[in-house]
Amino acid sequence: MAVNQKQIRLNAMQGKTPGIRQHKSLKSIRKNYVLYLFLLPAALYIAIFAYAPMYGIQLSFKSFSPGLGIWGSPWVGLKWWRTFLNSPRFGQIFMNTITISLYSLVAGFPMPIILALLLNSISAMKYKRFVQTVTYMPHFISVVVLVGMISVFFSPRSGFINTIISAFGGSPIYFLGEPGMFKHLYVWSGVWQGTGWGSIIYVAALTGVSPELHESAMIDGANKLKRIWHIDIPTILPTMVILLILNSGHIMNVGFEKVFLMQNSLNLNVAEVISTYTYKIGLIQAEYSYSTAIGLFNNIINFVILIGVNAISKKLSGSSLW
Amino acid sequence: MRVAHHRINSSLDDRIFMGVVYFLLTIMLLIVLYPLYFVLVASFSDPTYVNSGYFLLYPKGFTTLGYERVFGDARIWTGYLNTIIYTVCGTLLGVASCIMAGYALSRKDLAGRNIIMGIFVFTMYFSGGLIPFYMVIKSLNLTNTRLLMVILGSVSVYNIITVRSFFSSTIPTELQEAAFIDGCGNARFFFSVVLPLSHAIMAVIALYLAVGYWNAYFNAMIFITDRTKFPLQIYLREILLTAKTAEATPSAGQDAETIAMLEKLVEVVKYGVIVISTLPIICMYPFLQKYFIKGVMIGAIKG
Structure with a gap:
């Protein structure tokens, strides 16, 4: 249901509704001037905080000097791009970003569906509601608190996780200092936090399944598992596709906040991603141009992936963002 | 489905299947619930047990010493106050601007609405990047101001689209046309017809924004240097993740015993801090759950 309406909305957005615009528009602008006033605060915000920074993108092809300003700084062509692509850290950071991101997607995508x-298959409504309420809760925990919880739970000395490991005869692991553990901690804490919230949309899509469908399948002798496979999953498939596209659009956007907070001197080789590197080069080392170039590089890759995945999905399943 | 249930007796494999379903759900429930429960229990427990990593099922050696330390820490109060200011003001600003913009964009007779929409949506997928953003804020002299903390995050294209979808499906064009024939103007229509119908969407947007402001830390980290303006999350980071806890840096004039005691309390204090910083949201949440879910649903239509 959700997806059908979405299609309609998207079509409307593309202007597929028969338009009666043209020369009437001036008159209509005057008639509806109040509506433009309504738009003004949001438009100002977007102009200042989203579009004005785009002017600064030229810095990635310039050598910024504070005295000359953005416009006056000399052009240097692709210098910063070459520097980044040839830098010994490039491969590592690029791989870290992709690895963490794909791992999150592969581990995190199926969980809400499951x-x-x-x-959807249990009939005890109270228990269902209780499970839902509890599993949604972690979504509201801040990144700082989440990483704080990880650090106390997995502490080698006072964390209860290591107590459990010891109880089963293992030896305590210093999870936070172990580079190999970083991505697992990052991804599975994300799964812990996001699974419940992510399931909302699928639960809703599943309530759209008509009971008659299940009834007739039962008369035909289909057991529950078969009904999930042949009725429930096809129902939520379009939703899955849309969410998969949206998520793939963020492949190169490993969120800054959580990675940054989880970094320490021991795991930096596996924990440096493009967003944290952009921050360090730009704001800590004050290499504005270089940092802008890295940011732009990231942005462009994201954009290309999004367009690519969207086009593929449009061809294969008819579901797409635009 | 329940009707069908009575008609056909469930077969053996269905019963096994349901057993597995309940088992898996309960496992998932416990995995999510226990860490949350543990934080609460540990915050009330004797530091000795907490420090040695006991697997707690109930508070051991009940004590509120940790909380006394937490409430005695001036940083918590400053952070709390600032966060409340940023959250309340930011949410009000954000709700107002998103509802107005979302409504305007939901109107099919708004000339240029597809172009404006396109301009807005583009920013969801493309941005100038961190440094250009930083330079804009800096050139506006907004760094280190409370105003910036209130403004940043108030407008989100995602929320505007959510509002727009809501209005497109709740305010029929006929209603508006009828009102206009009766001589009602845009402003009056918005304030006396549209707003009274939009409590649900306002609640959704307000909650999303409030959670966002409450949990935000990145902007404060890069733009705020004045400690009296730090939001709670920045102080939380100090307490939870860096060694800069008041407890761990003993000040002069404390005897060795007090210092040892304070050091013992560090972990308990961490749990206490997590509880008091997260409690407002978690407590509100069950009552407001339906709005949050509604928001996800309207957002889903948008994609």
Whole structure:
């Protein structure tokens, strides 16, 4: 249901509704001037905080000097791009970003679907609601608190995780200092936090399944598992595709906040991603031009992936963002 | 489905299947619940047990010493106050601007609405990047101001689209046309017809924004240097993640015993801090759950 309306909205956005615009528009602008006033605060915000920074993108092809300003600084062509692509850290950071991101997607994408299918198949409403309420909760925990929880739970000395490991005869692991553990901690804490919230949309899509469908399948002798496979999953497939596209659009956007907070001197080789590197080069080392170039590089890759995945999905399944 | 349930007795494999379903759900429930529960329990427990990593099922050696330390820490109060200011003002600003913009964009007779929409949506997928953003803020002299902390994050294109979808499906064009024939103007229509119908969407947007402001830390980290303007999350980071806890840096004039005691409390204090910083949201949440879910649903239509 959600997706159908979405298509309609998207079509409307592309202007597929028969338009009666043209020369009437001036008159209509005057008639609806109040509506433009309504738009003004949001438009100002977007102009200042989203579009004005785009002017600064030229810095990635210039050598910025504070005295000359953005416009006056001399052009240097692709110098910063070459510097980044040839830098010994490039491969590492690029791989870290992709690895963490793909791992998150692969581990995190199916979980909400599984949870939703499980929730949908039980009939004890109270228990269902309780599980939903509890699993949604971690979504509201801040990144700082989440990373704080990771650091106390996994502490080698006082964390209860290591107590459990010891109880089963293992030896305590210093999770936070172990470079190999970084991505697992990052990804699975994300799964812990996001699974419940992510399931909402699938639970809703599943309530759209008509009971008659299940009834007739039952008369035909289909058991529950078969019904999930042949009725429930096809129902949520379009939703899955849309969310997969949206998520792939963020492949290169490993969120800054959590990675940054989880970094320490021991895991930096596996924990440096493009966004944190941009921050360090730009704001800590004050290499404005270089940092802008890295940011732009990241942005462009994201954009290309999004367009690519969207085009593929449009061809394969008919679901797309535009 | 329940009707069908009565008609056909569930077969053996269905019963096994349901057993597995309940088992898996309960496992998932416990995995999510226990860490949350543990934080609460540990914050009330004797430091000795907490420091040695006991697997707690209930508070051991009940004590509120940790909380006394937390509430005695001036940083918590400053942070709390600032965060409340930023959250309340930012949320009000954000709700107002998103509702107005979302409504305007939901109107099919708004000339240029597809172009404006396109300009807005583009920013969801493309941005100038960190440094250009930083330079804009700097050139506006907004660094280190409370105003910036209130403004940043108030407008989100995602929220505007959510509002727009809401209005497109709740305010019929006929209603507006009828009102206009009766001589009602845009402003009056918005304030006396549209707003009274939009409590649900306002709640959704307000909650999303409030959670966002409450949990935000990145902008404060890069733009705020004045400690009296730090939001709670920045202080939380100090307490939870860097060694800069008041407890761990003993000040002069404390005897060795007090210092040892304070050091013992560090972990308990961390749990206490997590509880008091997260409690407002977690407590509000069950009552407001339906709005949050509604928001996800309207957002889903938008994609």
